Amino acid sequence: MTMAAPRVFVVDDDRDHAESVADLLTLRGYDVELAFSGEEAVARFQQTEFDLILLDVKLPGMNGLETFVACQALRPDVRVVMMTGYSVEQLVRQAVDEGVLAVLHKPFDAAGLLDAVEKAQPRGLVLVADDEPEFVESLVPVLRSAGYRVHSASDGQEALHRASSTPIDCLILDACMPLLSGLEVYLRLSDSGLQIPTIMVTGLTGGEEAQRLGTLADRVLGKPFNPAALLRLLDELMPHRDRRDGIVPTALIRPGLRGHQ
Numbered sequence: 001m002t003m004a005a006p007r008v009f010v011v012d013d014d015r016d017h018a019e020s021v022a023d024l025l026t027l028r029g030y031d032v033e034l035a036f037s038g039e040e041a042v043a044r045f046q047q048t049e050f051d052l053i054l055l056d057v058k059l060p061g062m063n064g065l066e067t068f069v070a071c072q073a074l075r076p077d078v079r080v081v082m083m084t085g086y087s088v089e090q091l092v093r094q095a096v097d098e099g100v101l102a103v104l105h106k107p108f109d110a111a112g113l114l115d116a117v118e119k120a121q122p123r124g125l126v127l128v129a130d131d132e133p134e135f136v137e138s139l140v141p142v143l144r145s146a147g148y149r150v151h152s153a154s155d156g157q158e159a160l161h162r163a164s165s166t167p168i169d170c171l172i173l174d175a176c177m178p179l180l181s182g183l184e185v186y187l188r189l190s191d192s193g194l195q196i197p198t199i200m201v202t203g204l205t206g207g208e209e210a211q212r213l214g215t216l217a218d219r220v221l222g223k224p225f226n227p228a229a230l231l232r233l234l235d236e237l238m239p240h241r242d243r244r245d246g247i248v249p250t251a252l253i254r255p256g257l258r259g260h261q
Contacts, residue, residue, distance in 0.1 A: 005031040006121055007049070011041040011067065012056040012083065017106075021054060024110055025117065038062025042070045049075070051149075052120050054104075057084040065094055072099065077149050081120050083108075123147040124169030124238050129159035129185070130201070131177050135223075139172070142227045148234070156180025163189055168196055169238050172230075175202035197237040199230070 008030045012018040015036060022032040033050070035041040038059045045053075053071065057064040064082055071078045080099075085106030096103070101120045104112065126148045130136050136152050143150045151166065153159035157179040163171060171189075173182030180188070186198050199219045219233045 005029055006051040007031045007033070008117065009033050009035065009041065009045070009050040009053045011035045011038070011053060011059070011064075013037060013059050014056070021113065024113065028114060030117070038064070038067035038070070041067050042074075045071050045078075046074060051079065052117060053078065053080045054117070055080050055082055057082055068100060077144050079120055081116050121147075123234075125149045125151065125167065126170045126172060126234070127151045127153060127159065127162055127166075127168045128172045129153040129156065129162075129177065129182065130172075130174040131155055132174070135174075139227070139230070142231070143234075146231055146234075156182065156185045160185050160188055163194065163196060164192070170234060171196050171198040173198060173200055175200050199233055199237070201225070 006029075008025055010018050010021050010025075010032060011034075012021070013036050018034050018036065022034055025032045033044065035044055039061055041053070041055070042062070053068075055064045055068060059067065062070070064084075068078075068080050068082075071080070079101055082100050082103045083106060084103065102116050104116055123146070126143055128136050128139050128143070128150060129152070131154055133154070136154075140150050140152065151162060151168075153162050156173075156177040159171070159173060159177070159182075160180060162168070163185070171186070173185055175182045177185075182200055182202075186200070189196060199221060201221045201223055203223045219237065221230060221233070
């Protein structure tokens with residue numbers, strides 16, 4: 001199955017600079033969209049998901065920080081790298097405090113841009129399905145802090161629907177859920193041709209049922225487990241992919257990438 005190109009949203013009121021950044025990222029295999037104001041960016045962000053936003057600090061109307069906060073309210077796991085060519089230390093400090101991943105200071109070169117984008121990419125989308133809200137709430141921050149995007153489901157039917165309708169990179173399924181068990185979800189997805197790496201979590205640590213889970217799912221974790229063990233399994237099942245497949249000649253980069261100070 002072909003992996004979809006990472007989606008990057010470039011928000012900058014300097015059209016030349018935004019288009020230069022977009023050209024470079026497109027050459028490196030990213031799917032790029034542009035917006036030229038904070039209001040336009042928030043409206044578009046409500047309609048679609050992006051793996052990363054490159055967001056200018058100084059924008060007309062809503063500034064970059066206000067735009068980031070609005071996007072974060074829509075999706076708490078939004079990943080943002082700020083760009084700035086101005087002395088706006090207070091805004092930048094606030095942005096970092098709010099959860100911005102990095103700040104690029106203009107003028108930046110192609111290598112700096114690509115390195116920041118690569119490091120800021122989410123490691124994949126994980127669906128956590130469990131009927132215990134406390135369990136889900138305890139896992140979400142652990143996964144997000146490790147760089148994963150996270151969706152959740154509270155029963156097997158919802159998990160099946162989400163996994164069938166959204167490109168999921170890994171499933172964390174509770175073996176015993178209402179409506180459909182984790183095992184039933186896994187088998188139905190497999191029968192439909194969706195082979196999604198799956199970690200089954202269960203309070204059953206022995207017996208035939210636990211053995212059956214171990215032969216079907218990719219990995220099984222017995223509750224309670226150390227979150228570090230979960231992260232190790234995720235690394236095994238969906239290793240971080242290096243998307244930088246080659247070197248972009250400097251001649252392909254428009255001078256605008258170093259402008260707009």
